[in-house]
Amino acid sequence: MTERVRVAVLAGGPSPEHEVSLQSSQAVLDALPKDLYEPVTVIIDRQGRWPVELRRGLVDVVFPVLHGPFGEDGVVQGHLETLGIPYVGCGVLASAVAMNKVAMRRMFLAEDVPVTPYVWFTGHDWRGTVDHWGLVKSLDWPMYVKPAGMGSSIGISRVTSMEELRAGVDLALSYDRVVVVEQEVRAREVICGVLGGFDTPDVSVPGELIVPGDWLDYEAKYLSRVEIAMIPAALPERVAEEVRELALRAFRAIGGYGLSRVDFLYEEDAGRLYVLEINTMPGFTSRSVYARAWGASGVPYPELLRRLIDLAFARSGS
Numbered sequence: 001m002t003e004r005v006r007v008a009v010l011a012g013g014p015s016p017e018h019e020v021s022l023q024s025s026q027a028v029l030d031a032l033p034k035d036l037y038e039p040v041t042v043i044i045d046r047q048g049r050w051p052v053e054l055r056r057g058l059v060d061v062v063f064p065v066l067h068g069p070f071g072e073d074g075v076v077q078g079h080l081e082t083l084g085i086p087y088v089g090c091g092v093l094a095s096a097v098a099m100n101k102v103a104m105r106r107m108f109l110a111e112d113v114p115v116t117p118y119v120w121f122t123g124h125d126w127r128g129t130v131d132h133w134g135l136v137k138s139l140d141w142p143m144y145v146k147p148a149g150m151g152s153s154i155g156i157s158r159v160t161s162m163e164e165l166r167a168g169v170d171l172a173l174s175y176d177r178v179v180v181v182e183q184e185v186r187a188r189e190v191i192c193g194v195l196g197g198f199d200t201p202d203v204s205v206p207g208e209l210i211v212p213g214d215w216l217d218y219e220a221k222y223l224s225r226v227e228i229a230m231i232p233a234a235l236p237e238r239v240a241e242e243v244r245e246l247a248l249r250a251f252r253a254i255g256g257y258g259l260s261r262v263d264f265l266y267e268e269d270a271g272r273l274y275v276l277e278i279n280t281m282p283g284f285t286s287r288s289v290y291a292r293a294w295g296a297s298g299v300p301y302p303e304l305l306r307r308l309i310d311l312a313f314a315r316s317g318s
């Protein structure tokens with residue numbers, strides 16, 4: 001047998017999405033074709049401690065199956081850059097931009113990617129005024145209050161009054177010094193997968209998330225351990241095409257590489273699409289909507305893993 005490629009699968013980490021990462025990484029370990037790859041799991045603990053010091057020569061490539069701050073926001077990516085080890089997925093800048101809901105929206109707006117009406121402010125701004133209404137008055141109720149840099153709906157509240165807004169801002173400020181408040185768009189939730197390099201990435205068929213209740217809170221998303229989705233999404237061909245086109249534009253706007261899942265709000269009556277966010281390491285089990293969207297687009301999960309690892313080597317030129 002020829003030498004197998006040694007893949008370090010990074011899992012866990014100090015973000016609140018530790019558990020979700022353990023599930024995603026286990027799926028990657030199970031599905032990596034063992035004739036080609038020799039996987040090594042590296043479980044980073046909740047304090048951010050690594051069980052082993054990675055270095056060149058020890059492993060050939062790293063698959064950071066980490067969600068949220070630390071693993072998905074450019075920090076680990078920057079560490080791997082300093083070590084000179086090829087890694088799967090977006091680089092430092094794209095990861096950092098995608099994890100910050102203010103930076104992400106600015107990049108989107110500069111490239112004509114439609115986003116929902118929003119405002120942002122810091123904890124200092126909020127505490128420095130009694131006119132809290134003044135900070136959000138350009139928006140209508142209901143609103144979503146979000147910490148700028150989080151994922152998996154952590155720290156997010158849907159609010160319908162000033163009292164709820166205040167509680168929501170306090171919660172969001174416990175996660176980040178910057179808060180984003182968005183106007184609610186009553187819409188269907190659509191996703192689209194992107195896979196490939198900088199220049200000519202591929203897009204999957206769109207999928208639709210079935211949302212139980214008002215919105216996808218953490219519990220609905222992960223604790224039920226299933227993402228309920230329709231793949232492909234039942235959309236008119238014109239809308240599906242626009243989803244795919246906007247997914248590419250969003251990926252390009254952040255300088256994406258490798259993979260991303262672009263999330264949309266589709267306002268059916270008005271026929272309008274908004275990009276809600278781009279996730280550079282979406283939920284990644286074989287049953288995740290990202291993997292299933294690729295399955296329905298002719299790329300089975302093990303093939304998806306192989307392509308991502310090839311892309312990691314292609315970027316590093318090794």
Ligand SMILES: Nc1ncnc2c1ncn2[C@@H]1O[C@H](COP(=O)(O)OP(=O)(O)O)[C@@H](O)[C@H]1O
Pocket residue numbers: 116144146150151152153154156182183184185186187189211214215216217263265276277
């Ligand atoms: N402006 C909005 N209009 C309607 N629903 C929203 C809006 N913002 C967030 N939501 C709901 O909240 C969920 C989480 O929001 P999102 O911005 O994707 O945060 P996260 O990065 O934590 O996933 C969405 O999947 C959606 O159900």
Ligand SMILES: [Mg+2]
Pocket residue numbers: 152153263277
């Ligand atoms: Mg989301």
